[in-house]
Amino acid sequence: MAHSITLDRGSPVPLYFQVAQHVEQSIEAGALPRGTRLPNEIELAKQLGVSRPTMRKAMEYLVGKGLVVRQRGVGTRVVSPKVRRSLELSSLFDDLDAIGQRPTTRVLSNTIEDASADVAELLGVPKGSPVIAISRLRSALDQPIARLHNYLSASRLSVSTDALETQGLYQLLRRSGVQLHSATQVIGARTATAAEARMLGESKGAALLTMQRTAYDDHGTVVEYGNHIYSALRYSFHMSLLSI
Amino acid sequence: MAHSITLDRGSPVPLYFQVAQHVEQSIEAGALPRGTRLPNEIELAKQLGVSRPTMRKAMEYLVGKGLVVRQRGVGTRVVSPKVRRSLELSSLFDDLDAIGQRPTTRVLSNTIEDASADVAELLGVPKGSPVIAISRLRSALDQPIARLHNYLSASRLSVSTDALETQGLYQLLRRSGVQLHSATQVIGARTATAAEARMLGESKGAALLTMQRTAYDDHGTVVEYGNHIYSALRYSFHMSLLSI
DNA sequence: CAGTGGTCTAGACCACACC
């Protein structure tokens, strides 16, 4: 346990984070198998040469990551490493990229329109104000996977078709300096119309996953509204949840 | 701002939480409209009569709830109150209950079986060991909504059919002293078979939502595996996400 | 430059679980 821990107090990375990573690595490496009881935090703080509040912050980070569980009067135990928080929210693009399926995007349209009553309501802008309307076809391994419709308030930024072909919308927004804060989404299902089936390489009546998502920035302003359909044969939503 | 705050230092509820709730209520009540910049935390701590670390912990709680945003060198701003973390993981039962649609459950079967290879793998128990297999039909407003299949390791606990008819499985587990820690789930879609359609009051080929969920306890042991189908006409998954 | 949140320390007391 008490083996060589190297803390760099000159580093810009916080002490508590260095400590947390050290413990995390010990867990991941299997040095602390699941169920192991860690020393109490005062002892740990002494071993690692930090103050107790700093040690606590490190532990709180690990609890938040789901790696350990703490109980007053009992102690700190290591949870199974395979149980991990993940995903929570990521774009389809990121998902596919992560698993090595180089996703491709074809921009079907990228225009500026006057907001209809519906879209204005969803974006929280006046009816008739200019909005960006994007339609994309997402594929992986030359198979179509999803048709993505997005609306963004045009007063906030512009998105080039080229950029959309090479990266995900959220990636692009972040790089444009938009601070994403939160999102709400609804996942449902329905059957494909003939046109949708043709576009996604399915047959009419095939099951589709649907997702509507509204994303907000730090101010609580709507950044983006998306209305998407996915081939259920080729895609599903994976998520992990903590603190049930 | 500095109006009557009543902190009860004798209360078992922590100071930082009392402070957080006070600020939260001010935000909810509209006294601090969206975008409002809060005083800096030292000033706030002085106003409320607590130390700075306690004030910080209160603010961290509000950040975690998505109510405020903090930026070093800038300050703390109030986010739109309508943007809220919610749901994340809740059972269908809880969802329906919350919106006033008194859900009902009919237990189709509740047996103890020898684990098949598949189920044993999913639950992390030896093949052939006893497992609880539950099948339920969930309805709301006299309309069937979902068919729920669950497996639990029988060595851990027992669930009565009566209890299952009156409360959600997760509720029941919690009340049995099981500490739920995390879960992973996969949401997909497919079309209904004739039997499924009959059961859910749909027609053959209708779109269904599917969900598989594995829930873990504090030790990282599998508590429950569920395989569910939902009428897509009458149900969808709602979730909010923070820190995109 | 001044003002903000982020980090870190040293110490104290308390509530809870287990023996």
Next chain:
DNA sequence: GTGTGGTCTAGACCACTGT
């Protein structure tokens, strides 16, 4: 009891953002 994590304090220094 004894040991654990949970709370709280008073103060210090630092990193970043804006002027």
